[in-house]
Amino acid sequence: MKRRLSALLLASLFAAGAALAYLPPSPVQNLLYRGKDPADLRAQLAAHRDSVAATDSLDAAEAWYWLGVSHERSGERDAAIEAYRRAHAVRANPEDALGLADLLLLRGTRADGAEATRLLEPLRERFASDRTPRGASIRLRAAWAAAVAGDRDAGCRAVLDRPADLLNPKTPVPQQSLWTARFAPLLFERGHAAEGAALLSRSLASSRGRDTALVRLARARGVAIAPVATIARRADSALAVSAAGAPLRALTVRTTDGARLGVWLLHTKPGAPLALVVVSPEAESFADADSLIAQLYRGGVAVAIVDPRGSRSSASAAAPYPHAWLAKDDAFQKRLALDLSAAIAPAATAMRTNPARVCVIVEGPLAMAAALAARDDARVREVVLVGAAPSGAERGWLVAALTASRAPVFFQQGPEDVYGNEVVDRIASLLPARQVRVADSQWTGRGYALFRAGAKAGERLTSWLADEWTSRPATPRARPR
Numbered sequence: 425m426k427r428r429l430s431a432l433l434l435a436s437l438f439a440a441g442a443a444l445a446y447l448p449p450s451p452v453q454n455l456l457y458r459g460k461d462p463a464d465l466r467a468q469l470a471a472h473r474d475s476v477a478a479t480d481s482l483d484a485a486e487a488w489y490w491l492g493v494s495h496e497r498s499g500e501r502d503a504a505i506e507a508y509r510r511a512h513a514v515r516a517n518p519e520d521a522l523g524l525a526d527l528l529l530l531r532g533t534r535a536d537g538a539e540a541t542r543l544l545e546p547l548r549e550r551f552a553s554d555r556t557p558r559g560a561s562i563r564l565r566a567a568w569a570a571a572v573a574g575d576r577d578a579g580c581r582a583v584l585d586r587p588a589d590l591l592n593p594k595t596p597v598p599q600q601s602l603w604t605a606r607f608a609p610l611l612f613e614r615g616h617a618a619e620g621a622a623l624l625s626r627s628l629a630s631s632r633g634r635d636t637a638l639v640r641l642a643r644a645r646g647v648a649i650a651p652v653a654t655i656a657r658r659a660d661s662a663l664a665v666s667a668a669g670a671p672l673r674a675l676t677v678r679t680t681d682g683a684r685l686g687v688w689l690l691h692t693k694p695g696a697p698l699a700l701v702v703v704s705p706e707a708e709s710f711a712d713a714d715s716l717i718a719q720l721y722r723g724g725v726a727v728a729i730v731d732p733r734g735s736r737s738s739a740s741a742a743a744p745y746p747h748a749w750l751a752k753d754d755a756f757q758k759r760l761a762l763d764l765s766a767a768i769a770p771a772a773t774a775m776r777t778n779p780a781r782v783c784v785i786v787e788g789p790l791a792m793a794a795a796l797a798a799r800d801d802a803r804v805r806e807v808v809l810v811g812a813a814p815s816g817a818e819r820g821w822l823v824a825a826l827t828a829s830r831a832p833v834f835f836q837q838g839p840e841d842v843y844g845n846e847v848v849d850r851i852a853s854l855l856p857a858r859q860v861r862v863a864d865s866q867w868t869g870r871g872y873a874l875f876r877a878g879a880k881a882g883e884r885l886t887s888w889l890a891d892e893w894t895s896r897p898a899t900p901r902a903r904p905r
Contacts, residue, residue: 451476452486457854459820462754466494485514492523494817497753501527504751518547522565529568530751537572544569557599560589564603571610580614583607590623596706597630597735598746605637605747612645621647635745670721674737675728675774679766686737687767689775690717690727697781697893698726698772700764704788704871705735705746716785716810716875719882725783725889728771732760732790753815761796768803779803781893787871788813795822798829806892808885810836811871812848819847823854832892834885835862838874861888 455472459465473487492507508524511517521543528536528543548566551559563586571579583590590603604627611620624647628638642649670690677685688710699720703710710717710729720727733743749756764784772779785808786794792814798804807826812835814822826833835852837845845864852860863884867877875881 450486451483452490453816455487456490456816456819457823457850459817460824461821462494462498462817465817465820466491469494481514485511485520488514489517489520489523490817492520493815496523496527496751497815497817499752499755501531501751505531512543521547525565525569527751529565529572532572534572534574537569537574540569541566541573555588557592557595560586560592560595561599563589564607568603568606571606576610577614579607580610580616583611584616584619587619591626598705600627600630601635601638601745602747602750605635605641608638608641617645621645631739631745635739636741637744672729673774675770677763677767677770679733679763683733683743683763684738684740685733685743685763685767686731687771688729688731688737689771690721690729691775692721692724692726694776696724696726696775696777697783697889698728698768698775698777698779699783699785699889700728700730700767700771702730702732702760702764702784702786702790702793703736704790705732706788707871709736712869712876713787713872714876716872716882716885719875719879719886723882723886723889725886726771726775726777728767728775730764730767732756733763754818757790757792757818758796760790760793761800764793764797764804765801768801781805783808783889785810787811789815792818792822792825795825795829798831799825804829804831806832806834806889808834808836809848811838811841811844811874812851813841813844814847814851819851823851826855826859830859832888833860834888835860836865836874836881836885837862838865838867838869840868840870 451472452469455468456465459468469487469491473484473491476487477484488507488511492504492511495501495504495507505524505527508520508527512520512524525540525543528540544562544566547562551562553559554562563582567579567582569579570576570582590607595603604623608620608623608627611617611623624638624642624645628635628642628647628649631638639649641647673689673691675687675689677687679685701713701717701720703713713729717727717729731738732746733739734746734748739745768779768782771777772782780803782803783806784794784797784804787810791809791812794807794809798807807829833852833855835848837848848862852862863881865874865877865881867874867881869876875885
């Protein structure tokens with residue numbers, strides 16, 4: 425998740441979305457589509473780095489950068505820091521600086537804070553007047569770096585001078601939660617209780633009052649916490665109305681490791697196929713998914729809306745809020761795949777649907793989890809990837825998992841993300857042709873909002889699902905291992 429936000433920031437830094445789409449891929453970019461899993465990708469990157477180190481330092485630095493990304497996603501923080509340092513020493517690109525600074529701040533020694541401050545200063549100056557979330561993200565990093573380096577007053581002043589940076593309504597929920605967990609205690613500590621309380625109240629509402637670390641902090645500081653049920657009703661009411669007035673039912677699923685997963689059920693006729701719809705942890709509510717879910721419902725598909733652990737109704741002490749997954753992205757994708765499998769039987773039983781006709785629908789950065797669920801669970805018959813935004817470090821892994829699953833894949837793309845569309849087109853080209861369908865929407869927006877283009881977008885998907893469910897055997901074949 426963090427890596428996706430950094431990628432979006434970097435695209436803004438260089439206005440590179442359209443331009444990069446028409447540049448030939450570098451040798452390292454080609455390798456990103458070949459790694460069958462994270463370990464295999466790192467082995468290929470390391471071999472390429474060593475082969476060009478003496479003749480092409482920039483190419484070697486690019487390999488170092490992606491080694492850093494892959495190590496970071498696998499939770500290997502020290503190896504990632506070393507790789508980012510090696511990349512930054514050669515080319516000093518913003519993505520090198522951001523990747524390195526984020527991990528230094530996560531480790532959090534005074535020396536780390538000082539190094540992060542030096543890395544971020546050129547970017548902070550460049551985006552000093554930028555009022556968008558990208559500028560706020562740079563300034564907040566720099567402010568926290570100053571605090572980590574020991575100058576807590578400087579870090580506090582930086583956020584007090586720009587309160588909109590912390591309270592920007594366009595900042596994704598996990599980022600709001602992360603910055604609140606960092607800066608609210610600092611504000612209280614330095615005598616700014618009103619500002620700390622306002623920040624806490626805002627983040628608690630966005631996180632549905634489920635972020636246990638923020639709840640504990642609010643209670644310790646006497647900050648009022650709205651009832652969770654009230655927050656949840658307000659957040660999810662738009663979806664309940666959108667689906668032709670059909671009521672939502674709440675279901676709690678116990679996962680394989682004992683955590684509780686929140687699932688919302690939209691019931692249709694018995695025996696109907698089942699779609700597991702996963703709303704990104706970055707979304708505050710289901711609002712962007714309203715058209716998609718209404719169209720599935722009208723098409724006779726039972727819908728189970730799954731909150732990934734740590735978000736909305738799936739957040740609890742046992743499943744901390746998404747910022748707990750920073751630098752553990754691969755583990756998050758694997759865990760979500762297992763959670764989806766755990767949700768199938770309870771959802772199918774509760775709605776009396778057909779457990780042999782299950783489709784997983786995900787948006788944005790969750791594509792890898794859907795592919796892993798389809799590869800490892802034969803009940804998952806189809807995969808729908810909406811506005812897919814896989815990390816560069818997981819593209820080859822995604823291709824390998826989808827190929828091994830043999831599950832038909834429906835890609836729904838939109839016009840805004842030119843570079844992302846190029847990535848999806850290449851991924852689709854590497855899959856068996858009969859396995860893939862790519863649909864383009866002319867509707868602006870990203871993720872599930874693409875289905876707000878009108879009924880035709882939803883009908884295209886439901887027709888594809890119906891064809892796949894009727895053309896394939898009722899009992900799915902065993903998946904290759």
